[in-house]
Amino acid sequence: MRVGLDVGGTKTDAVAVDGSGEIVGRVRRPTGWGPDAVVQGIIETTFALADEAGFSISDIASVGVGIPGMVDSASGRVLHAVNLGVESLDIAERARPVIDAPFAVENDVKAAALGAASLRPGDASMAYLNLGTGVAAGVITDGRIWRGMHGSAGEVGHISVDPHGRVCGCGQRGCVETLCGGGALARAWGRPGELPVLDIFDAAEAGDPVAAGLRADLARGAAAAVRILVLSVDVETVVIGGGLTALGARLEADIVQTLRADAENSAFMRSLRLDERIELLPTGSPVAALGAALLVAAPVECTIPVKETAAHG
Amino acid sequence: MRVGLDVGGTKTDAVAVDGSGEIVGRVRRPTGWGPDAVVQGIIETTFALADEAGFSISDIASVGVGIPGMVDSASGRVLHAVNLGVESLDIAERARPVIDAPFAVENDVKAAALGAASLRPGDASMAYLNLGTGVAAGVITDGRIWRGMHGSAGEVGHISVDPHGRVCGCGQRGCVETLCGGGALARAWGRPGELPVLDIFDAAEAGDPVAAGLRADLARGAAAAVRILVLSVDVETVVIGGGLTALGARLEADIVQTLRADAENSAFMRSLRLDERIELLPTGSPVAALGAALLVAAPVECTIPVKETAAHG
Structure with a gap:
């Protein structure tokens, strides 16, 4: 199961995506302020999503996070996410002790672009x-x-x-x-x-x-x-x-x-x-969370799943 | 020897590029008006260039042409080159009976971009x-x-x-x-x-x-x-x-x-x-002709020579 989170200024939108690229669960929760609250929110939202979609944390293949700020593409570190009170934050380092899965982090608009593209194979x-x-x-x-x-x-x-x-x-x-x-x-x-x-x-x-x-x-x-x-x-x-x-x-x-x-x-x-x-897009379309779920962790390289790109030909 | 021609509204700039990517000859001649004159100019300028740089037409590995107009990337056909009086022209088809080499045609600014990039490996x-x-x-x-x-x-x-x-x-x-x-x-x-x-x-x-x-x-x-x-x-x-x-x-x-x-x-x-x-760029820099010489013929796919890209790493 791939988890994607769109951490917005006020709320976090999370989806679970199965092996065929389908969204099988979605939850939305308020976002906290500052690095500790942001990390805690990501963890709690992921647990809520697992609960909602009926999978366990150990089933998670990857966690992708879209976040409004600059993301250093080499390290995955978030920089200057001013709307979240985050100056510099390594989400993977902070969350992995609780959720043992590869993390990938991307700017939220870039993640949304990937999600929107996956809907237009x-x-x-x-x-x-x-x-x-x-x-x-x-x-x-x-x-x-x-x-x-x-x-x-x-x-x-x-x-x-x-x-x-x-x-x-x-x-x-x-x-x-x-x-x-x-x-x-x-x-x-x-x-x-x-x-x-x-x-x-x-x-x-x-x-x-x-x-x-x-x-x-x-x-x-x-x-x-x-x-x-x-x-x-x-x-x-x-x-x-x-x-x-x-x-x-x-x-x-x-x-x-x-x-x-x-x-x-x-x-x-x-x-x-x-x-x-x-x-x-229809309002409320979870493209940023979907795109985050499609991010491939370490190195931060981003692809649409094979199923989707196969339809290109 | 690779030949590159920048067919401009008033003059045609041509360079010969050897296997190592160096410019070994250059000639400039006035451009004619209309499809026949444009093709004739390409042929004559290529012969003049061979004369100038001391190679024979049979030594030509490829001819690239940069031209101010739309170029259909699949067919290499030039469309709407209004400054040259050309509405639609297949340069390769017309010139190949005289110069038996693969031809590649590209919009002149795109060719110049390729030439400028080759100078900044x-x-x-x-x-x-x-x-x-x-x-x-x-x-x-x-x-x-x-x-x-x-x-x-x-x-x-x-x-x-x-x-x-x-x-x-x-x-x-x-x-x-x-x-x-x-x-x-x-x-x-x-x-x-x-x-x-x-x-x-x-x-x-x-x-x-x-x-x-x-x-x-x-x-x-x-x-x-x-x-x-x-x-x-x-x-x-x-x-x-x-x-x-x-x-x-x-x-x-x-x-x-x-x-x-x-x-x-x-x-x-x-x-x-x-x-x-x-x-x-210094004025008169032959980047469009150089880029045209670097075009790879059929399919119109464009790469900087291996020597140059090797310097990337």
Whole structure:
């Protein structure tokens, strides 16, 4: 049994994947703050998952962890996971005395990309674009995570697409993330609410011009990210996931419409058929946990199971 | 002997490369217009090169052709090479009755990327950014051209980075190419002259505010392309070539300065050290012809010679 955990800022999503690549169990639990709580949470969630899916800890073939932070690909050490209060943490070293299995750790968006790719075994390459509090993408080619030289492959959230745009948390102006990041949109909206981006969409539909502008920004930023991924890496498909997919069909329609409008004056853009190359994941899809389960431990090398890639041919 | 030809809009640059990967001969001749003239030019230039370097046509192991247009990677057919008056052309089929050697054809920027990479055998990945009349990049990873799914990998020239920017030849607004393409800059400058971008630089130094703005645009566009390549593909190095490198140290200084200024407010951008990851080729460097010579014919698969990649380890 392979276990995959997506350790998010507020909750941890865990799945158990059997030898044929099927998800046979899933649990979600709150995530703790700081390295001790994160490790304890990973252990407890794994035990809860074993309980839920009816397997024992000794049946675990591997544990994969997706985590929002930098992951040193050689050592598996997590660095600067600021949303979890983690500066530097070797999860494997800390958890292995309790769960005696190989651990693999990966950045959560890259893990999600692997999970999303495993659901599309026909694609030789794809990108997973995560629209959450922040914005980043993971690129998969030939069933493997494309990390780049320093792990910044797919960091399209911090490419500036408007020199006069809003200042980004990263210090630049007009980053893709300032347009389509949930955090940036909530700050620009500035009104209280549990789900500010949902409020923006509703207010836009009720005629609020500020909301309409921000809603257009979201589609514009996502469209820019898709364009960048196709015109740099040239992936076949861009699968869109993350918290903002809770907006569902409304978000997808906005992005498709924006891509089509942008292509109206450009035969070159039309030739790329970007509107046909995106796909929105259903909200709550456990792609990051699934991808984490598919990580191969030590060395951190990532492959889609043979069953899946066999379908390529 | 391997022959490589860079068939440009006005001239064809050809090199002969021996078994150890060294350039042992080079000739440059004007390029003709239309498919017949293009094929005839390739044949004549190859004969001139053999004459110059002292080998016979029967010594040719392969002929590689880099050409500004789309190249179907399966068939090697050139499509839409509008600057050469070529709509569709099978160079190999037409030239092989005269030069009996395997032919390989590739887009010129992708060929140049391969050539530039062969000069940097230590890099596991790099991009070649061509600043010419237009702007495009080629990406090399593990010694091979990264084509992407539909050959649009590296087409960073047509990523919009300013919604209020100038209209691009492609129909979009604010494309990277509108900022740092020689054609777009010449149009924006609008004054007669043999070398408009050189005129822009000189006029900027003499205090002309329009020229200063365009000069800043050039650096801004090139910096944006570098940022996009690192934050999408994450190559180690971006090697800059193309006609605009005739500006030499002035251009390099402008780009470095722009990258540094952009990083001033962003710890994230500083961490990427983009200013240290660019390199300007000497003007007239025959990277496209060299890369064409390194193309491997049928199937169009492209590798740096073993001698070079051996230095990787």
